Amino acid sequence: xxxxxxxxxxxxxxxxxxxxxxxxxxxxxxxxxxxxxxxxxxxxxxxxxxxxxxxxxxxxxxxxxxxxxxxxxxxxxxxxxxxxxxxxxxxxxxxxxxxxxxxxxxxxxxxxxxxxxxxxxxxxxxxxxxxxxxxxxxxxxxxxxxxxxxxxxxxxxxxxxxxxxxxxxxxxxxxxxxxxxxxxxxxxxxxxxxxxxxxxxxxxxxxxxxxxxxxxxxxxxxxxxxxxxxxxxxxxxxxxxxxxxxxxxxxxxxxxxxxxxxxxxxxxxxxxxxxxxxxxxxxxxxxxxxxxxxxxxxxxxxxxxxxxxxxxx
Amino acid sequence: xxxxxxxxxxxxxxxxxxxxxxxxxxxxxxxxxxxxxxxxxxxxxxxxxxxxxxxxxxxxxxxxxxxxxxxxxxxxxxxxxxxxxxxxxxxxxxxxxxxxxxxxxxxxxxxxxxxxxxxxxxxxxxxxxxxxxxxxxxxxxxxxxxxxxxxxxxxxxxxxxxxxxxxxxxxxxxxxxxxxxxxxxxxxxxxxxxxxxxxxxxxxxxxxxxxxxxxxxxxxxxxxxxxxxxxxxxxxxxxxxxxxxxxxxxxxxxxxxxxxxxxxxxxxxxxxxxxxxxxxxxxxxxxxxxxxxxxxxxxxxxxxxxxxxxxxxxxxxxxxxxxxxxxxxxxxxxxxxxxxxxxxxxxxxxxxxxxxxxxxxxxxxxxxxxxxxxxxxxxxxxxxxxxxxxxxxxxxxxxxxxxxxxxxxxxxxxxxxxxxxxxxxxxxxxxxxxxxxxxxxxxxxxxxxxxxxxxxxxxxxxxxxxxxxxxxxxxxxxxxxxxxxx
Numbered sequence: 143x144x145x146x147x148x149x150x151x152x153x154x155x156x157x158x159x160x161x162x163x164x165x166x167x168x169x170x171x172x173x174x175x176x177x178x179x180x181x182x183x184x185x186x187x188x189x190x191x192x193x194x195x196x197x198x199x200x201x202x203x204x205x206x207x208x209x210x211x212x213x214x215x216x217x218x219x220x221x222x223x224x225x226x227x228x229x230x231x232x233x234x235x236x237x238x239x240x241x242x243x244x245x246x247x248x249x250x251x252x253x254x255x256x257x258x259x260x261x262x263x264x265x266x267x268x269x270x271x272x273x274x275x276x277x278x279x280x281x282x283x284x285x286x287x288x289x290x291x292x293x294x295x296x297x298x299x300x301x302x303x304x305x306x307x308x309x310x311x312x313x314x315x316x317x318x319x320x321x322x323x324x325x326x327x328x329x330x331x332x333x334x335x336x337x338x339x340x341x342x343x344x345x346x347x348x349x350x351x352x353x354x355x356x357x358x359x360x361x362x363x364x365x366x367x368x369x370x371x372x373x374x375x376x377x378x379x380x381x382x383x384x385x386x387x388x389x390x391x392x393x394x395x396x397x398x399x400x401x402x403x404x405x406x407x408x409x410x411x412x413x414x415x416x417x418x419x420x421x422x423x424x425x426x427x428x429x430x431x432x433x434x435x436x437x438x439x440x441x442x443x444x445x446x447x448x449x450x451x452x453x454x455x
Numbered sequence: 456x457x458x459x460x461x462x463x464x465x466x467x468x469x470x471x472x473x474x475x476x477x478x479x480x481x482x483x484x485x486x487x488x489x490x491x492x493x494x495x496x497x498x499x500x501x502x503x504x505x506x507x508x509x510x511x512x513x514x515x516x517x518x519x520x521x522x523x524x525x526x527x528x529x530x531x532x533x534x535x536x537x538x539x540x541x542x543x544x545x546x547x548x549x550x551x552x553x554x555x556x557x558x559x560x561x562x563x564x565x566x567x568x569x570x571x572x573x574x575x576x577x578x579x580x581x582x583x584x585x586x587x588x589x590x591x592x593x594x595x596x597x598x599x600x601x602x603x604x605x606x607x608x609x610x611x612x613x614x615x616x617x618x619x620x621x622x623x624x625x626x627x628x629x630x631x632x633x634x635x636x637x638x639x640x641x642x643x644x645x646x647x648x649x650x651x652x653x654x655x656x657x658x659x660x661x662x663x664x665x666x667x668x669x670x671x672x673x674x675x676x677x678x679x680x681x682x683x684x685x686x687x688x689x690x691x692x693x694x695x696x697x698x699x700x701x702x703x704x705x706x707x708x709x710x711x712x713x714x715x716x717x718x719x720x721x722x723x724x725x726x727x728x729x730x731x732x733x734x735x736x737x738x739x740x741x742x743x744x745x746x747x748x749x750x751x752x753x754x755x756x757x758x759x760x761x762x763x764x765x766x767x768x769x770x771x772x773x774x775x776x777x778x779x780x781x782x783x784x785x786x787x788x789x790x791x792x793x794x795x796x797x798x799x800x801x802x803x804x805x806x807x808x809x810x811x812x813x814x815x816x817x818x819x820x821x822x823x824x825x826x827x828x829x830x831x832x833x834x835x836x837x838x839x840x841x842x843x844x845x846x847x848x849x850x851x852x853x854x855x856x857x858x859x860x861x862x863x864x865x866x867x868x869x870x871x872x873x874x875x876x877x878x879x880x881x882x883x884x885x886x887x888x889x890x891x892x893x894x895x896x897x898x899x900x901x902x903x904x905x906x907x908x909x910x911x912x913x914x915x916x917x918x919x920x921x922x923x924x925x926x927x928x929x930x931x932x933x934x935x936x937x938x939x940x941x
Binding site for chain 1: 750751753755767782832876
């Protein structure tokens with residue numbers, strides 16, 4: 143099995159996955175949830191089993207709009223058969239009480255109306271969270287880069303290992319964020335703080351996987367000093383392949399169980415994790431080690447001389 | 456080599472037994488058998504986060520300009536007052552934490568009257584000066600006063616549940632002439648106390664030091680319209696107690712030593728610099744040293760929480776079963792041993808969650824399930840290595856030791872990087888009171904640490920013990936290596 147030989151093919155596959163996500167990001171933007179933009183999310187259950195329609199809810203919300211509080215055009219989505227979720231601009235707890243009372247009076251059918259979930263986040267806090275989140279990802283990348291460079295200090299060009307691992311990591315971040323943008327557009331998902339948690343987990347796993355492969359390269363370069371670098375890297379990937387696939391399988395199976403049986407509230411989170419962790423395993427086999435080879439051969443010098451080759455990230 | 460694994464096995468079994476005991480208890484009590492003293496007495500009930508049991512979480516922020524200087528003391532006092540208020544509403548298990556520099560996270564598990572609670576957080580609080588006559592109450596006592604009620608209403612009000620036991624020892628000072636211990640039978644007789652004036656009557660409040668003794672005092676000046684009222688009252692009530700009551704809770708009960716006729720008075724007592732400042736702040740601001748507004752609130756109904764727990768449990772059991780089967784089928788005997796180690800891992804982690812304690816949220820449970828994946832990964836790394844060494848012709852014992860020492864490097868580096876991510880997540884969650892993110896990083900980090908222990912110590916011990924009792928040469932298939940020398 144020669145993975146290194148076909149490295150540009152695998153880079154190409156990565157681009158094929160990333161580019162649609164990037165386009166979705168550019169044209170549709172990442173649908174940010176209220177955790178990052180500020181606003182309110184109200185989930186109500188109607189014991190009568192007949193929740194009001196989108197238009198009916200919008201009318202009620204409109205009535206509670208004031209000059210300082212714009213509640214017009216709420217985003218209403220059904221949630222199972224008897225519940226709805228409503229997203230709007232920020233609304234405080236007192237107003238929420240009035241809105242729910244109004245909904246109950248008009249559309250409750252004389253039966254109970256239960257607030258399943260209510261969140262409101264002020265715009266300032268939301269923005270701060272978004273900025274800090276980006277900072278957290280950057281900080282994680284930097285910390286990991288430093289750690290790998292330190293852990294591989296015995297190997298020639300330890301810095302390359304750190305950089306390649308971080309590039310693979312950003313590959314997974316792009317895949318995950320792109321997937322969120324695509325799914326957000328088609329399924330109405332919004333990136334909330336759980337999405338952020340998923341993203342950071344993906345980063346953790348991605349680096350985890352990459353280090354396992356790199357560790358084998360580290361061991362093998364010391365063992366087979368006469369063999370050329372490409373062969374050593376390829377050999378290392380093949381040696382760790384069983385492990386990569388088995389670990390991938392167990393994690394994916396656990397996540398799949400969560401996705402199928404774990405309930406609505408975590409499904410979004412789990413699906414994003416599934417995508418990200420799959421990407422993490424892929425990049426740790428097909429991106430990060432080949433990048434080391436590209437770097438070793440300084441292949442970018444010949445990229446534009448021969449026929450067109452897809453560039454790496 | 457033969458003795459040590461058995462010693463380790465004994466320790467592991469002991470740990471497992473301990474973990475199962477803690478996991479299945481709500482409260483653990485250990486009594487020293489020699490002198491019957493209680494050594495450990497802890498509530499170890501599993502703590503569920505708001506998303507699982509329902510309730511309200513709010514993020515409060517100082518309602519001041521961004522460049523305003525907010526001291527951590529002010530924030531702390533604000534937190535304390537808000538907590539007292541929430542407790543006064545009868546909400547149990549309120550958790551309030553400051554998130555410097557300008558925020559406070561408040562959690563109210565299991566409540567449904569969220570609007571009422573939120574309203575009480577946002578009100579400005581009521582400071583009263585209450586006539587205690589000759590019998591003072593301990594600071595911290597919750598009382599009823601006649602403030603805001605018409606005289607008739609206060610006279611006919613039902614004397615029920617007025618004085619309750621102190622909610623917690625309040626850090627407030629005992630004022631002038633600290634009341635003797637015998638002075639509190641009043642707690643038994645429900646009384647509605649008379650409010651002489653409210654905090655609105657205070658003009659300025661300062662902490663000063665007595666020039667001769669150097670002790671801390673609080674000097675205050677009343678507004679002119681209140682000065683006369685206060686002069687009359689103090690004249691008629693010398694040697695009686697005038698309590699300072701905040702949100703119906705006694706914070707200090709000084710004795711009136713002489714008439715205060717010009718509206719200028721001093722509260723004296725065994726103050727430290729800190730306690731004097733705290734009381735001064737409470738007097739000065741009526742209640743909150745800094746005004747707060749609610750910038751975020753999350754309400755989860757209890758039904759949603761129950762459903763989530765049930766579903767997560769089902770998913771967890773299914774996921775774990777699949778992993779256990781996979782390990783046993785693919786790795787044979789070592790796989791079965793790893794499954795046992797996984798059992799040790801699960802009960803140990805759960806014990807840690809209960810002891811620390813970690814508040815379990817939905818992402819927290821997800822983090823735990825993910826860490827199971829990492830625990831399995833450590834085992835897989837070792838077994839793949841073990842197989843390689845066996846194929847390279849080493850005997851089994853050598854292969855086990857080599858497999859472990861070589862796989863250890865990968866496991867260490869890989870898990871360390873996960874821990875780095877966890878630390879950054881935890882910091883992120885902490886800064887924003889995002890307890891969901893915090894819970895996730897904490898359970899994942901704990902899981903990673905415990906998984907290192909189980910993979911390196913537990914599985915290895917199990918393997919060594921089994922090898923002592925099984926002839927490897929006759930059972931190579933148990934290790935899944937005979938048929939495929941790839």
